[in-house]
Amino acid sequence: MEKRQKRRVWLVMAALLFVVAALLMFLGQGEEKGPAALEVDFPRRMRAPDRERAERRRTQVLPTVAPTDSGTAAEPSRPRDPLLAALPRGPGKTAVIIEANALRHSPIGGLLLDCLMRDGGKQLEEFRQKSGVDPLQDLDRLVVTDEGMMLSGNFENARFKDLLGERVSANYGEGARVYEAGESSVTNPDGTTVKRRDTSAIATWNNQLLVVGKSPDEVKAAIDRVEGRGPDEPPAISESSTYGEMYGVLSVEMIARLFPPEQAALAQRLRDVAQNVELHLDASSDVALVAEVKGPSADDVTDLGKSLGAALSLARIKAQAGEDKDLAQLLDFAKVKPDGDSFTLEMAVPLAVIQERLAFCREERRAAEGGRAPETGTQAGVEQAPAPAR
């Protein structure tokens, strides 16, 4: 009987242990969900918003060509995106499109804007008043090519004449106006005046496009391509590649120049092996970069991919050893995906890392704005931005 009394101790102990266990598990796991693992959405293909955006941009309908001698009526041409049509054509050309509007409404856009307006937005306001163009509202895309630059958007309110001053302008084609630079007087610091001749040219097309080129011929060639008078080759960037906040095709030479000096050998191998590099950058959440490198020899391209992967891994090891957690975290996502005669390089910068790095911009902007009330066009635009038109 005494034993029966004794064994109750086990039962009491069990109850106590269950209570302690419940408490420990409750505290250990936590009732709130832990921070989700960092995930980066890489721009690997066109998604539904990208397709809708591309569809909306097909605004230009070329006039139907007259019936041929055989009497068969030509098929009406499909609407197309004038900016893509304006891009240079042929292999080896560089064209990078920056989706300025989408980027501006992305989280990273807000941060970049802070950096742009560190002076409190004075310069931006000056430009807006002088040109009649609000870069934050009217600019849609910015294209950088070998030949120059193109801007697309709504330039109805633009005061090109005021902006381009002494330039000579003339209508070109069906809806374009080309501004050629004449001689301009430049006053030196010592007070003397020097006359210079600027060869650059600017063209506007239907208040939608602004083409900046090194010469009038180049901008006219761009207008020709828009209006259907260009070569039959496809543009440098096809419509199916218009995804991400920044995308395009870069020449191998340009990419190789971006390599640091200690990676000169790798840069040379890139020059030797690759033909071109297609680039896509997504900034809708974190900044994710996808670069597709193509070359004529599958073996050489694969070897180059391995070398690049190894270089990234080495950089990550160095970052870890140097306790640069941010960089190591960034390089966590770096990978090379080999695929025969091409490979895809993926890299990412988590938004948190960029926010941390660019935090000083916001602080400086706030300091610059000081006691003055925020302007609706700038501050409010950043904080209450509408959904990006993608």
Added chain:
Amino acid sequence: MTVTDSTPAIEVTNLSKTYRRAFRKTGTVALRGMDLSVPQGSAFGLIGPNGAGKTTFIKSILGIVQPTEGAVRVLGGSPEDARIRARIGYLPERLHLPHAWTPTAFLATVGRLKGLAPDPAGNLRLLERVGLSDAVGRKIGGYSKGMRQRLGLAAALIGKPDLLVLDEPTDGIDPMGRMEVRRILQEEVQRGTTLFLNSHLLAETERVCDRVAILADGRVLREGRLDELVRGASRWLARFAPGVSVEALTQAGFVQGRADGVYHVDAGDPAVLNVALDRARAAGALLVELRRDGMDLESVLLGTVGAGASRVEVAA
């Protein structure tokens, strides 16, 4: 408490055990107020019909079953005390041995669990003693039933226990083997070990034990020295020369026995016996042998259990 020679090896008082089952009000009564005392150094046999409560009693004295009521003292202490159990060697009725083990490994494990120092040589000697020296290298799974019983006995003998509790130790062992086991048990008793034996082989009990208890329906019906139990107090056996008249002898008070010329007669004192003999001789019977009529254990058991059952019926 000092344990002296006079302290019984096993002492139970008013021991009751009822097995209760979940969701049932009544249980199965196995022991009903049992009293028993087993002197130290004795060879004690427990006999009784099936379901008498023998195994429950053995489990009670080993602490395997907790009594519902009553007190149990073994070797002067409680069977729940591990130090007491360390002095007991036990062979269960249906010992289940691990098949994949060797006998030496099994004995070594039992020795370790008994808190003894490893003694491989001692274990080998034990195996030799129980007649398993030829099967030391074999796995237990390949043993016959009799060999397993012998190994179980060896396990019970580990550590030279003061009390040996054996439940059907010769079950499955051949006659020659039984003789060997009997010899071992007798050696142990001579060494001073108290032997508590439960066997359905009454001849076995009769040959080994000096004290016996008869258990039926959870009670001890009879208990005492074996020779006292089997000795008939007033019954005599008489053998007459051939040619005797059965009718005349029956009239003289004799009852015919199983063998030819053998008759039994109940006579409480010598005068009554001689009167019966005189009548027989008067009828022409020639007496050739006369002795007290002793019973075997089976008869004692049957007689006791039968009488016990009658008492129960009368009481009912």
Added chain:
Amino acid sequence: MRPVLGIAGYVLREAASRKFILAFMVGITLVLAVVAVSLRLEVIDGALAASRLFGKELRGNIQSIDVALRPVYQAAAFIVFYGGILFGIVACSDFAPGLMSPGRIEHLLALPIQRWHLLAGTFLGVMTLALGGTLYGTTGLVLIFGVKAGYWTVGPLVAGLMACVGFAAVYAVMLTTATLVRSAALCAASGFAFMVGGIIAGHRQDISTFFEEGLSRSAFLAVTLVLPRLSALAEAAGDIASSTPLEVRSLGTLLLGVFVFGLGALAVGFWRFEGKDY
């Protein structure tokens, strides 16, 4: 403590004689040997450049070896955790019922050991077995990838140890079930039920939203509060194996909680076993 170790040794010796446990160990060895022989990894400056299995190139990314091996180690951690517990439930379900079988339990209970020693020893023996098997498998995996890829991590080993803590809680419940009903099938069923319960408990907050607010949700939360949070532990094991940040607030506290639950279940078993007639 000696009797507990003695019983643990008894259980281990019994386990060593089980053919399917030996087959399992041989199976682990074979898998490790096949991986060791057939897998070829090309590592350049810490990056996994190419991998071949049985000479056939596997499509994969070129990236840092530790990042490339993350899914392998994470999958291994989950296999060890859930697969190990499941195998343990099946393989060890009849240890306790076997020990408590007629003819064996009487013999053991008549020996000079406390009853709780018997259960504690069985628990210790089974846990030693689980620990040995887990460490054997995970160490083999770490060694193979360490030698082949030059990337050494104790993550999978730690994950394996965490799986053992999870199994400890489950096996304690199985052992307690054996003291109530001597049935291997019921032991396995209770172990399986608690494993499922443990998976649910780990996701109790998410699952609770499926219950209507009020009594039913509160009852669900109350029940799962006590259950061992196995899925949370498994996920933490996966995170540790793949060297990724933990999602749980405090792994040490969670581990301790699951282990203490096991001790609680074991204490119920002790209570039942101490009062049981055999």
